[in-house]
Amino acid sequence: MTPHNRAPEEGSANVRSRNRLLMLGLLVGAFALAGCASDAPLDTLDPAGSKAEDIDNFITPVFYVAGVILVAVFAAVGYMSWKFRVSKPKEGDTVYAGDYTDEEFPAQTHGHFALEIGWTIAPFLLLVVIGVFSVNIITGLDDVEASPDAAYPDMEILVVGQQWWWEYQYHLDGNTDTPPDVVAANEMIIPVDQEIRIQVTSRDVIHSFWIPRLNGKKDAAPGRVHPWVIQANEVGRFAGTCTEFCGLSHAYMRMYTVAMEESDFETWLAQQQTPQTPLVEGDRNFKGQEVFVANCQRCHVVFGLTERDRDGDGTPEMDDLAMYGTLEDYRDLTDGTLSQGKHLEEGNLTAGAAPNLTHFATRSSYAGSFFQLYPDAQETAEAGDYLSLPGSDYFRGDLEAWLRNAPAAKPNAQPEQNRGMPALGLSEADIDSLTDYLLSLH
Numbered sequence: 001m002t003p004h005n006r007a008p009e010e011g012s013a014n015v016r017s018r019n020r021l022l023m024l025g026l027l028v029g030a031f032a033l034a035g036c037a038s039d040a041p042l043d044t045l046d047p048a049g050s051k052a053e054d055i056d057n058f059i060t061p062v063f064y065v066a067g068v069i070l071v072a073v074f075a076a077v078g079y080m081s082w083k084f085r086v087s088k089p090k091e092g093d094t095v096y097a098g099d100y101t102d103e104e105f106p107a108q109t110h111g112h113f114a115l116e117i118g119w120t121i122a123p124f125l126l127l128v129v130i131g132v133f134s135v136n137i138i139t140g141l142d143d144v145e146a147s148p149d150a151a152y153p154d155m156e157i158l159v160v161g162q163q164w165w166w167e168y169q170y171h172l173d174g175n176t177d178t179p180p181d182v183v184a185a186n187e188m189i190i191p192v193d194q195e196i197r198i199q200v201t202s203r204d205v206i207h208s209f210w211i212p213r214l215n216g217k218k219d220a221a222p223g224r225v226h227p228w229v230i231q232a233n234e235v236g237r238f239a240g241t242c243t244e245f246c247g248l249s250h251a252y253m254r255m256y257t258v259a260m261e262e263s264d265f266e267t268w269l270a271q272q273q274t275p276q277t278p279l280v281e282g283d284r285n286f287k288g289q290e291v292f293v294a295n296c297q298r299c300h301v302v303f304g305l306t307e308r309d310r311d312g313d314g315t316p317e318m319d320d321l322a323m324y325g326t327l328e329d330y331r332d333l334t335d336g337t338l339s340q341g342k343h344l345e346e347g348n349l350t351a352g353a354a355p356n357l358t359h360f361a362t363r364s365s366y367a368g369s370f371f372q373l374y375p376d377a378q379e380t381a382e383a384g385d386y387l388s389l390p391g392s393d394y395f396r397g398d399l400e401a402w403l404r405n406a407p408a409a410k411p412n413a414q415p416e417q418n419r420g421m422p423a424l425g426l427s428e429a430d431i432d433s434l435t436d437y438l439l440s441l442h
C-alpha cells in the first residue's frame with residue numbers, strides 16, 4: 001500500500017461511517033414514529049379499565065424515575081468522555097501505543113469503598129421498592145371486586161384460544177360445573193363498569209390473551225385454566241391480539257372486548273340464548289342453509305339446525321351447549337373430549353373446534369377479528385349502538401372471499417395440517433346463497 005492511496009481510503013471510510021450513522025438514526029426515528037400512530041388500536045398507554053389503570057398508575061412513576069437515572073448516567077458518561085478525552089501529543093511528549101502520552105494520562109483511583117457500596121446499595125433498594133409494588137399489583141390483576149348492583153354478579157367467562165381465533169363461553173350464574181349458557185367467538189361482550197372473572201385456556205397450543213386498554217396479558221395454555229379479570233370504564237370496542245407465538249398465522253389472531261350498557265348486554269344475552277329456527281323449502285335462505293349443512297356443519301355449529309352422532313349410537317343428536325363441557329373438562333384436556341364434531345375421527349382440525357356460527361351476524365368481526373363485518377364497527381361500538389347495526393351495511397366482499405378460499409384470505413393458515421379453515425371449492429352460486437344465509441343469523 002503506497003502512501004499515495006491512503007488518504008482517499010481514509011476519507012471514504014469516514015463517509016461510510018457517517019452514512020451508517022445516518023441510516024441508524026433514520027431507522028431509530030422510523031421505529032419511534034411508528035409508535036405515534038394516532039389510531040393505534042393496541043394502545044398500552046391509554047387505560048380504559050380498572051386493572052389497566054392499576055398498571056398505568058405504577059409504570060408511569062417508574063418510567064419517570066428511570067428517565068432521571070438515564071439522563072444522569074448519560075450526562076456523567078458524556079462529561080467524562082469529553083473531560084478525559086485523548087488529545088494530540090505535543091512536541092516533546094513521549095508517545096506510547098495508542099497515542100497516549102505520559103503527561104495526559106489522568107490519575108487512576110482504585111477501590112473507593114464508600115462509592116462502591118453506594119452504587120451497589122442504591123440500585124438494590126430502588127429495585128426492591130419497584131419489585132414490592134410490582135408483585136403487589138400483579139397479584140391484584142386477577143382479583144374481582146363484585147359490583148353489588150350487577151345483574152350477573154357471579155358471571156364467569158371461559159376464554160378458549162385456538163388456531164387462530166378465540167371462543168367465549170359464558171357461565172351466567174358462575175357455576176362452571178355445568179356447560180356454558182352462551183358461546184360466542186372473537187368478540188367478548190361485557191357489561192360496562194363491572195369487573196368480570198374470566199378463565200383463560202386453550203384447545204391446542206399456547207396462546208396469550210391481551211386487551212391492552214383493559215388489562216395485562218394472560219397465557220392460554222392447554223390443560224390449564226388461568227383466572228383473570230376484565231373490566232371497562234366506558235362503552236366501546238377494545239382491540240386485542242394473541243401475544244404468544246402460536247403458529248404461522250399468529251399475527252392474525254386478534255379479538256375485541258365490547259363493553260355495553262347493562263340493558264344492551266341483557267338484550268345481547270337473550271339473543272344469544274335463542275337457537276335458530278330451521279328454514280323449510282320456500283323460505284328465503286333455504287338454499288344457503290342446505291349448502292351449509294352439506295359443507296360446513298362437520299366443523300361448525302348452528303344451534304337449532306346442526307346435528308351429529310355424538311354418542312355413536314347411530315342416531316344423531318341436535319347440537320347443544322352440552323357439547324362444550326364444563327370448565328373442569330378444560331383443566332383435564334384429553335384429545336377428543338371436547339371435539340365439537342367428527343373432526344378428530346377424520347383427522348380434521350387440531351383444536352377439534354370451529355367458531356359457533358349460531359349468531360354469526362351479531363358480530364362485528366370474524367376469523368380471529370381479521371375481517372370486519374361492518375364498515376364502521378368501531379364508531380358504532382363506541383357510540384353504544386352495537387346491537388342496532390343495519391343489516392344492509394354488511395361487508396359482503398370479504399366474507400365471500402373467505403368462503404371462496406379461506407387460506408388465501410387470511411394468510412398462513414395450514415389446512416393441510418388441520419389448522420385454520422380449509423378451502424372448500426364451492427361454486428359462486430353456493431357462495432352467494434351461503435353469504436345470504438350467514439348474514440341472516442341474528
Ligand SMILES: [Cu+2]
Pocket residue numbers: 161162164206207208242243244245246250253
Ligand atoms: Cu394465538
